[in-house]
Amino acid sequence: MSTANLDPTLNTHSPHAAEHEEEDHRMFGFIVFLLSESVIFLSFFVGYTVYKTNITDWLPAGVEGLEVREPLINTIVLVSSSFVIYFAERFLHKENLWGFRAFWLLTMAMGSFFLYGQAVEWMGLPFGFTDGVFGGTFYLLTGFHGLHVMTGVLLQGIMLGRSFLPNNYAGGEFGVAATSLFWHFVDVIWIILFLLIYVWQ
Amino acid sequence: MSNASLDAIAAKSGQPFPGAPNNWQRFFSFSTDHKVIGIQYIVTAFVFFLIGGLLAMVMRGELITPEADLVDRTVYNALFTMHGTIMLFMWTFPVLNGLANYLVPLQIGARDMAFPRLNAAAFWLVPVFGTLLMVSFFIPGGPSQSGWWAYPPVSLQNPTGNLINGQVLWLIAVALSGVSSIMGAVNFVTTIFRMRAPGMGWFRMPAFCWTVLSAQMIQLFGLPALTAGAVMLLLDLTAGTSFFDPAKGGDPVLYQHFFWFYSHPAVYVIILPVFGFFSEIFPVYARKPLFGYKFVVVSSVVITVLSAMVWVHHMFASGTPSWMRMLFMFSTMLISVPTGVKVFAWVATVWGGKLRLDTPMLFALGGLVCFLFAGITGVMLGAVPFDIHVNNTYFVVGHFHYVIYGAAVMGVYAAIYHWFPKMTGHMYYEGLGKLHFVLTFIGVNLNFFPMHPLGLMGMPRRVASYDPEFAYWNVIASLGGFLLGVSTLPFILNMISSWILGKRAPANPWNAIGLEWMIPSPPPVENFEEIPIVVSAPYGYGSDEPLVANNPAGELINEHS
Numbered sequence: 001m002s003t004a005n006l007d008p009t010l011n012t013h014s015p016h017a018a019e020h021e022e023e024d025h026r027m028f029g030f031i032v033f034l035l036s037e038s039v040i041f042l043s044f045f046v047g048y049t050v051y052k053t054n055i056t057d058w059l060p061a062g063v064e065g066l067e068v069r070e071p072l073i074n075t076i077v078l079v080s081s082s083f084v085i086y087f088a089e090r091f092l093h094k095e096n097l098w099g100f101r102a103f104w105l106l107t108m109a110m111g112s113f114f115l116y117g118q119a120v121e122w123m124g125l126p127f128g129f130t131d132g133v134f135g136g137t138f139y140l141l142t143g144f145h146g147l148h149v150m151t152g153v154l155l156q157g158i159m160l161g162r163s164f165l166p167n168n169y170a171g172g173e174f175g176v177a178a179t180s181l182f183w184h185f186v187d188v189i190w191i192i193l194f195l196l197i198y199v200w201q
Numbered sequence: 202m203s204n205a206s207l208d209a210i211a212a213k214s215g216q217p218f219p220g221a222p223n224n225w226q227r228f229f230s231f232s233t234d235h236k237v238i239g240i241q242y243i244v245t246a247f248v249f250f251l252i253g254g255l256l257a258m259v260m261r262g263e264l265i266t267p268e269a270d271l272v273d274r275t276v277y278n279a280l281f282t283m284h285g286t287i288m289l290f291m292w293t294f295p296v297l298n299g300l301a302n303y304l305v306p307l308q309i310g311a312r313d314m315a316f317p318r319l320n321a322a323a324f325w326l327v328p329v330f331g332t333l334l335m336v337s338f339f340i341p342g343g344p345s346q347s348g349w350w351a352y353p354p355v356s357l358q359n360p361t362g363n364l365i366n367g368q369v370l371w372l373i374a375v376a377l378s379g380v381s382s383i384m385g386a387v388n389f390v391t392t393i394f395r396m397r398a399p400g401m402g403w404f405r406m407p408a409f410c411w412t413v414l415s416a417q418m419i420q421l422f423g424l425p426a427l428t429a430g431a432v433m434l435l436l437d438l439t440a441g442t443s444f445f446d447p448a449k450g451g452d453p454v455l456y457q458h459f460f461w462f463y464s465h466p467a468v469y470v471i472i473l474p475v476f477g478f479f480s481e482i483f484p485v486y487a488r489k490p491l492f493g494y495k496f497v498v499v500s501s502v503v504i505t506v507l508s509a510m511v512w513v514h515h516m517f518a519s520g521t522p523s524w525m526r527m528l529f530m531f532s533t534m535l536i537s538v539p540t541g542v543k544v545f546a547w548v549a550t551v552w553g554g555k556l557r558l559d560t561p562m563l564f565a566l567g568g569l570v571c572f573l574f575a576g577i578t579g580v581m582l583g584a585v586p587f588d589i590h591v592n593n594t595y596f597v598v599g600h601f602h603y604v605i606y607g608a609a610v611m612g613v614y615a616a617i618y619h620w621f622p623k624m625t626g627h628m629y630y631e632g633l634g635k636l637h638f639v640l641t642f643i644g645v646n647l648n649f650f651p652m653h654p655l656g657l658m659g660m661p662r663r664v665a666s667y668d669p670e671f672a673y674w675n676v677i678a679s680l681g682g683f684l685l686g687v688s689t690l691p692f693i694l695n696m697i698s699s700w701i702l703g704k705r706a707p708a709n710p711w712n713a714i715g716l717e718w719m720i721p722s723p724p725p726v727e728n729f730e731e732i733p734i735v736v737s738a739p740y741g742y743g744s745d746e747p748l749v750a751n752n753p754a755g756e757l758i759n760e761h762s
Contacts, residue, residue, distance in 0.1 A: 025315040029391040043429035136442035
């Protein structure tokens with residue numbers, strides 16, 4: 001064996017040396033999980049598309065279509081909250097804890113507004129969960145997404161609470177980064193969902 | 202090495218969660234050690250293997266005569282549904298997860314999985330959903346009768362009218378199994394990507410870890426589709442939606458797409474790690490490097506990618522348009538190319554080698570023979586005209602049992618015997634192992650070969666009674682089935698008695714090359730005293746190049762040498 005082979009750095013493709021064993025793998029794992037999660041949404045989207053293109057009497061009797069104005073306002077709020085949460089994270093990196101808390105709380109408020117808007121929309125709709133395939137897919141998709149928004153707001157609440165514990169958030173915080181990533185994910189899913197259900201009618 | 206130091210190692214090995222017991226009871230505790238979890242998975246899987254096997258033997262008992270005289274037809278439906286469900290969700294996935302859990306961190310030179318608590322949680326879901334499935338035997342209406350694929354509209358029938366029925370419990374169990382598998386997959390992918398020992402580049406990773414990575418990728422991106430379908434079916438069944446109910450405008454064929462988009466690739470989730478076992482075992486017992494190592498690992502990745510493009514071959518007879526049939530016929534046949542690459546590599550590895558026919562090698566060779574046969578019938582089934590001809594006959598049953606029992610079960614047996622000394626620190630009894638192999642190999646062929654002529658003659662599957670002209674082959678198949686049942690006895694006897702009484706195993710009883718063989722048997726709690734520094738590719742049999750630059754066992758191995 002040549003002496004060059006004894007030097008592990010010359011042969012390594014994996015940059016992780018033994019001393020980095022304790023390194024944080026959580027973000028990598030979380031991204032892998034989100035990729036997997038996105039396939040569930042993808043399956044629902046494919047299902048929706050198949051139904052919509054194949055079923056002739058797609059909308060339930062007496063339903064003309066979906067109102068777009070309120071969902072559009074909701075969309076704008078949710079998409080903007082992705083920028084707000086980004087700034088919250090920036091404040092945390094600059095160790096401005098109050099700036100972080102303010103923008104983080106604003107994100108939570110915007111997420112809650114979205115949920116409220118969706119609840120109002122649901123209550124005003126003239127069709128229900130069991131009204132044909134359209135009713136089923138509509139509530140399944142918006143409901144499953146809404147569940148994710150709710151989870152996101154809940155996680156944000158936990159992170160906000162933790163920011164008041166002593167000695168927390170000294171450096172790059174996994175929980176905050178993961179919650180933020182999850183929020184962007186929920187946002188992207190909503191954009192696709194909005195285009196699929198509300199724009200393509 | 203002295204007995205005292207061996208005992209010291211044994212005492213340190215498999216140390217569970219702090220505060221948990223340090224003897225056999227640790228296998229019943231919430232341990233976060235990947236080695237304990239691995240064995241928990243394997244043992245749990247084999248308990249269910251016996252239950253699923255008993256159900257199969259009742260079915261073979263029913264089929265030994267043409268009349269439905271042993272069990273009622275509805276009971277028969279429940280039997281084949283639960284047999285398939287238990288064997289797939291409660292045996293194959295858990296047992297392979299168990300072996301991967303045990304071996305992957307050892308083979309890549311890591312101290313544990315990336316997320317030990319998540320790992321334990323994923324395991325403990327298995328007994329939970331297993332119990333849910335078992336409970337369905339005792340509720341009004343009994344367990345699900347719609348087959349393990351649960352096609353609507355059959356699976357939407359609810360004769361009892363109860364909200365909690367066999368089908369609902371089945372769907373919840375399958376969904377939980379999906380959650381558990383996704384948790385496992387996130388863990389495996391993160392571990393393999395991020396925790397390989399320094400120097401272990403991608404092409405220095407053992408072939409088994411490659412197959413685990415490939416299989417877990419399928420779990421990550423296939424399982425969510427099944428989960429989506431299962432959720433929609435559950436809503437149809439309980440909440441009154443109509444996604445798959447044709448009477449209310451739903452589309453039952455869409456369910457089949459969701460189901461097979463995952464469930465065909467699931468076959469590769471099962472068979473890829475078995476390919477990994479073959480790739481690990483043949484070089485050791487033939488004393489030769491794995492022929493074409495890079496082709497073997499790349500073909501695993503190619504199989505993973507292609508696996509997502511073949512699912513419609515399960516639906517050739519579901520009113521699928523011709524253009525789609527043609528497309529999926531070609532993609533199905535294409536997957537035999539990377540598979541063939543592997544088979545040639547194994548044959549070339551064994552060819553001209555100085556073979557040691559120990560039990561693991563016998564099982565690996567037997568598994569390979571069965572897999573070859575299954576591969577040939579698989580290509581036949583991939584051809585649309587032939588598939589339409591034998592669709593829903595015993596030919597299909599014979600084909601996939603050659604894959605699942607012939608290749609996968611025998612491959613798992615090979616792996617268990619091969620790594621048994623490492624896991625337990627004891628040697629198994631070779632004589633009992635060989636007896637187990639002979640009974641299994643004869644049993645598999647006696648049980649599953651007759652299903653091919655039966656299928657060609659036209660005997661339908663999923664029936665409790667049949668035309669007397671099929672009796673001859675059915676009697677042979679049933680005798681083979683009972684022999685397979687008997688074959689598990691020497692295995693269980695061997696495992697229990699040699700774990701308790703077997704002679705102490707050295708660190709490397711097979712003279713194998715691999716990180717797991719450089720540390721004591723059983724491995725100490727954090728596997729490696731020193732994280733190994735890998736300096737060459739695996740399977741260097743016949744080469745004098747060392748695998749690592751340091752001694753991962755620290756002073757313990759020095760004491761030995």
